[in-house]
Amino acid sequence: MTNKNIKIMILGADGYLGVPLSVDLALKGFNLTLIDNYVKRKLSAKYLRQPLNKINKIETRVKQLEKINKNITFSNIDCRDSNRFDQIFKKVKPDIVVHFAEIPSAPYSMLGTDEGWNTLNNNLKSTYNLISSVKKHNKDCHIIKLGTMGEYGTPNIDIEEGWLDIHHRGRKDKFLYPRQGSSLYHMSKIMDTDLLWFNVRMHGLQVTDLMQGPVYGIHTSEFAKDNHLETSFAYDDIFGTVLNRFIVQAIANIPLTVYGSGSQIRGYINLKDTLQCINLAIQNPPGKDKLSIYNQFTEQFSVNELSKIVKNALKYINIDVKINHLDNPRVESEKHYYNADNKGMKKLGLKPTLLTKDTIIEIAEYVIKYKKRINKKIIQPKINWK
């Protein structure tokens, strides 16, 4: 089967990951249905957290993509709307759905009662509607769902890839690896995982669940650069991820804001590697009745290490980086054990893009182009977990 006969639906095609994935899969010739309701743009506007760069609407981007691939359509649909979602799913009957249609911010989810519920409800309902349509119209559809490493929290034992064999009083069984989130956003992702696993067990669906670590960086395809198809770059306290924020702070000549002691360890991944991972997931369907879980990160760092890596790398382009420790606005363990497995994706063929000096300088040079647009007021954390 050639790629043009493979129908892929991307839910959340306007997001940080959805935009470059759309370009990447368009270049590879897949038949694409892009879905988004611009909810993240609306939230960015509402909370005055605009990204560094301005990106075109999907309608415009689809026209650009049509230069290389005619089989691309966009539908402005809220995935919470079960009727409209089911209509498009029934019409397209995708072979694969990549599900990014989730509100992706831990701080947003902890802002207040409404924002917390909005996150839980949006994320769980989108996943529920997707599952319902798959069950009704194409049970063989491969669901590729973006989860988060944050679902595991910071347990005092090694983090395995999704599952854990438990021996207890002379007997044993295999379970989902224990989950314990540190924000309502993370809780919503845990509930998604539970719901997907339930439907794999009960209804034989096939699902790949990707536990992604904090993602950073830019998409560097030549086609995207030449055709104004770049993705958004958030650096604010709500939608920005830590490394992107640090680099923007460095370029804006303000200290990097390390929350608390900075000894919190996480597994990180470059946006380029996220695209590799989604492609590997597409090429490796788990098969009926199976949930495949991968830990999608390439390297573990503490926040302190991360800030020092940025500081050391940017010396080479004569930027002097200062580091500032803030009271931690989050409720999270700062001193904790962390050792997570990430062999699965490497086994499938992932070639990690490491967080080298060059990687950081490439991102910094990108940020420098937009230096005038940096809004220093939206970087300091304003949402307190307590």
Next chain:
Amino acid sequence: MTNKNIKIMILGADGYLGVPLSVDLALKGFNLTLIDNYVKRKLSAKYLRQPLNKINKIETRVKQLEKINKNITFSNIDCRDSNRFDQIFKKVKPDIVVHFAEIPSAPYSMLGTDEGWNTLNNNLKSTYNLISSVKKHNKDCHIIKLGTMGEYGTPNIDIEEGWLDIHHRGRKDKFLYPRQGSSLYHMSKIMDTDLLWFNVRMHGLQVTDLMQGPVYGIHTSEFAKDNHLETSFAYDDIFGTVLNRFIVQAIANIPLTVYGSGSQIRGYINLKDTLQCINLAIQNPPGKDKLSIYNQFTEQFSVNELSKIVKNALKYINIDVKINHLDNPRVESEKHYYNADNKGMKKLGLKPTLLTKDTIIEIAEYVIKYKKRINKKIIQPKINWK
């Protein structure tokens, strides 16, 4: 502090458990706020699954209860309505909330897409709103939440009370015991537990989570009998629990319907013991920052054993019981290991009411009073998990 100074709010005060608990706590002199929106009555009516007996509306019942306790009010509120719920919570500022406000049926949740979402959304939103109001208005409030033994599923290892110490590669940590539900109803209860535990960790709430096994039986307080304050008795395929259904089938002279092989094992509890357990939970608050979990059942039986216990008991009142095995409408393991701990409530002082011949005959005699109202058409299972 005397009981009249202790404010208890019962969410779901019109349910099978809510009704007798209201009577019991009224007799004990607590200051009570009863909340319900009659959703279960509405669902019973919609799906033509009326209970065996007709019970008064709460408004009428409150008038009866006022003979013994003046401090009882009822508010017809949908706990999903965050504004109205928050208003009443803010006004009352209860010391204790007993949270039964959940759609309680596994088959209902598996009936279709809408019913599944209705279950997930109703149960999670009620719990979310309760937590939000507790955080805002009285962080010391003791939340007593009804969960279900079904959250654990049927693992191949012993079921502990809520938690599991896990040793893995030379390290150890304590986690929520792994959960894996077998219906969307059970999944909603798992999500509730996750959300409560999250809020205990993050915001220092105090919660008692009661993992109850299938409940059976009747409330036998003299006051309730004399004042038309009995609770509803469901026996249908959606809202009836298995033992109550078996006894009704026996009285109606139709075979007991055992689903599948009947070797499914569960932990059961008499309604009288549920009341004991809630009272013990009231008397034993976990304290700030703590989630206490109890497995709320008294005896384990397979469905086959249960059907034989009914058959043998009813011989004594000259009822000849037939047993019929049906294709299992559920997706569940039939041959499985099951060994669940239930020491916690016994340690607090629970005196179990065992499933003796007399217990069954007492229920059977109650059912006989309503024999004419038995609707044989609503007993056979009509909802198939697949």
